[in-house]
Amino acid sequence: MNTETMDLYDVTIIGGGPAGMYSAFYSGMREMKTKIIEVKQELGGFMRTYPEKLVWDVGGIGPVRCEEIIEALMKQAKTFDPTIVFGQEVVGMEKRDDGIFILTSKTGERHYSRTVILAAGRGITHIQKLLVEGADRYELTNLHYTVTNLNRFKDKRVLISGGGDSAVEWAIEMAPIAKEVVVVHRREDFSAFESSVKRMKQMTKAFVPYVVSRLHGNQNKIERVSIQHVETGGIIEHDVDEVLVNHGFERVFYGPIMKWGLDTEEYGVSVSPKMCTSLPGIFGAGDCITNEGKIRLIAGAFNDAVLAVNSAKLYLDPNDTEMGGVSSHNDRFAEKNEQLMKRKSKPETV
Ligand SMILES: Cc1cc2nc3c(=O)[nH]c(=O)nc-3n(C[C@H](O)[C@H](O)[C@H](O)COP(=O)(O)OP(=O)(O)OC[C@H]3O[C@@H](n4cnc5c(N)ncnc54)[C@H](O)[C@@H]3O)c2cc1C
Structure with a gap:
């Protein structure tokens, strides 16, 4: 087996903020081999700039300090053991004739993927x-x-x-x-x-x-x-x-990714209601995308992530179901549920 085949992922997510982390969880739930590439040395994205702030508007869990949401998201993102690559800025993208995307990082590494989810937020944040x-x-x-x-x-x-x-x-x-x-x-x-x-x-x-x-x-x-x-x-x-x-912060977004040929608008990469960009096989989620219904909140990022992952799944297999099954009645969790039920009568966290 050559290295390229060995390292081939179904979904590669660019960015480890809330959109990227939730995409990784959902992609695992939909049984896709998943990788996240994050330029920083940690997950969390822009939320890392306000860790001590109380957040009230994430469904069902506020008010909690933002760093608690980051912790919970990181734990959830790792549920299906995605590969997580730190310290690499994705700059290049090429699509081979066989449909495989090759993503290149600024430091020269190459990543092979059948689909890409762009979850790069408003770019790379540098503290002033x-x-x-x-x-x-x-x-x-x-x-x-x-x-x-x-x-x-x-x-x-x-x-x-x-x-x-x-x-x-x-x-x-x-x-x-x-x-x-x-x-x-x-x-x-x-x-x-x-x-x-x-x-x-x-x-x-x-x-x-x-x-x-x-x-x-x-x-x-x-x-x-x-x-x-x-x-x-x-x-x-x-x-x-x-x-x-x-x-404040300096954000660099309109850099190399903007040369990939994606349709863009003033506030980000244009996507359809189902998070498809103008390039087939590349989807978007979170603050980097724009469409009529876009909500630039953590809750909005979750919604985008579900749509982007479902679209990636359908792109890979048009005969698959459009939606993932609900988690409460999903075989993917059967084994984990059994273990949890054994450990405690009333599970609180996974
Ligand atoms: C001051 C402030 C307070 C906020 N408070 C709230 C709040 O109370 N409630 C709420 O719901 N929302 C709040 N938000 C909005 C919320 O933080 C964002 O909507 C959310 O972080 C967007 O998530 P994201 O994953 O799309 O992007 P981000 O969080 O920006 O994450 C993007 C990630 O992609 C990485 N990245 C970018 N480019 C590359 C690349 N080329 N290669 C590799 N990695 C890359 C970045 O390093 C980053 O980690 C607030 C925003 C601000 C500015």
């Missing part, structure tokens, strides 16, 4: 880092770009740099528990909701228009921060315990 000399030295200690544990800021002197929703919301959440919260923003106006900005200004000390100009510390920790007035150049220094930088 603090552009101050030596900042990266403190990333493992007290310079943060996301909040994973709010308690860490309890009774601390916190400096937050940024003027958008995240900076303002974290300032409001931290103010009651921190010793002091100072917000530094390069513009006079904040871009968050007016009511939130008003609250934040009542609860914290806001410095505008200022930027963080220097970090002072020992090898491991920032101890003091210089902030500089954007117009006058005047400098103020603050003693700090923790620094949070919320300068």
Whole structure:
């Protein structure tokens, strides 16, 4: 058997966010050999940027911290043991005469698949880092770009740099528990909701228009921060315990994938109501797609995933059923159900 045949998958999913993870679960449920390729070193997608936030609008499970949803999705995605490839950005796609897709990663690896589900979200997200000399030295200690544990800021002197929703919301959440919260923003106006900005200004000390100009510390920790007035150049220094930088994200989507010849619109790859792109055998799910009914929510990603997987299944075998069987009456789970029933009388999680 040659290597290409050995490594052939029924479905290859590009992107490991909620759309990609749920597609992997559903594809396994529909008995297809499945692979996920994710450029980052972890699954979760954009949800990784707001792990500590409470999410209310995912059917049946809110309000829970976003990282709990990520954990549950990862566990579910692995139900049928898909292959998961990390650290590879898919850039190239070619369709051979025999219908097999060859996906190429930026680092040169090749992946063979009978269908492709594009679940690349709004692209690859890069956190906008603090552009101050030596900042990266403190990333493992007290310079943060996301909040994973709010308690860490309890009774601390916190400096937050940024003027958008995240900076303002974290300032409001931290103010009651921190010793002091100072917000530094390069513009006079904040871009968050007016009511939130008003609250934040009542609860914290806001410095505008200022930027963080220097970090002072020992090898491991920032101890003091210089902030500089954007117009006058005047400098103020603050003693700090923790620094949070919320300068937003840079997203790169309209890159190599856009050269594959897919029909696109302003907000993503055009798909039919059943998630078919303009290229037969390539389907889409989640925030990367657009059609009249698209909902850019986690719940919307699940819906897209089911449709995309069902379309992939039908593409591979037009005689198969259009829909997968419901999970409650599905032979695919018989063995797992039996094991679960043996372990506990009332199963709560798989
Ligand atoms: C601030 C904010 C708060 C939100 N809060 C909520 C909320 O409370 N409730 C809710 O339902 N929704 C919320 N959303 C929306 C929700 O996060 C998105 O709808 C959801 O993450 C989309 O999932 P996705 O899988 O389509 O894309 P993403 O989550 O963006 O995942 C795409 C994945 O694909 C990977 N990728 C991209 N390109 C490639 C490539 N070429 N090769 C390999 N991998 C690639 C990326 O690294 C990423 O992991 C929020 C969004 C924002 C911006």
